[in-house]
Amino acid sequence: MHNSFIIIFYCLIVIILNACSKNNEEEIKPPTCDTSNVTYSATIRPLFEQHCTSCHSSGKINLTDYESTRNLAIRGDLMAVISYNGPKKMPPSGKLPDCDIARVRTWIEKGAKND
Secondary structure: OHHHHHHHHHHHHHHHHHHHHHHHHHHHOOOOOOOOOOOHHHHHHHHHHHHOOOOOEEOOEEOOOHHHHHHHHHHOHHHHHHOOOOOOOOOOOOOOOHHHHHHHHHHHHOOOOOO
16 A cells, blocks of 8 residues: 555656646747848837937937947947947946847848848
8 A cells, every 4th residue: 555655656746747847848948039130220220229329329429320320330349339248338237138139230240231
C-alpha cells in the first residue's frame, strides 16, 4: 500500500511538471522585432518624438526634422549614443529597447531615406 502511494505520488508530480513546462515554453519565446518595413515617417520620427525631442528639438542636436536626424545618423553619432557604445548615452533615463535600436540601425543601413 505504501509503495502504491509513492508511485502514484511520483506519477502526479511528473504529470504536473510536464504540464507546466509545456505552458512555459510558449510563454518564454521572446517577441519578434519587425525591421522589414522601417521608414523615417512611420518608424523613426515617432520613436524620436516619444523618446528624444523633448530635449533635442533645436540647436546642435535636433531630432525633430529629417535633415538633422539624417546627418547625425550618417556621421555615426546617432547609433553610438542610442546603443550606449560611446561616452554619451541617450536617452539618459535608460537605453531604448533593443528592437527600437534595431529599427534605427536598419533605417541607417538602408540609407537613412526620407520615406
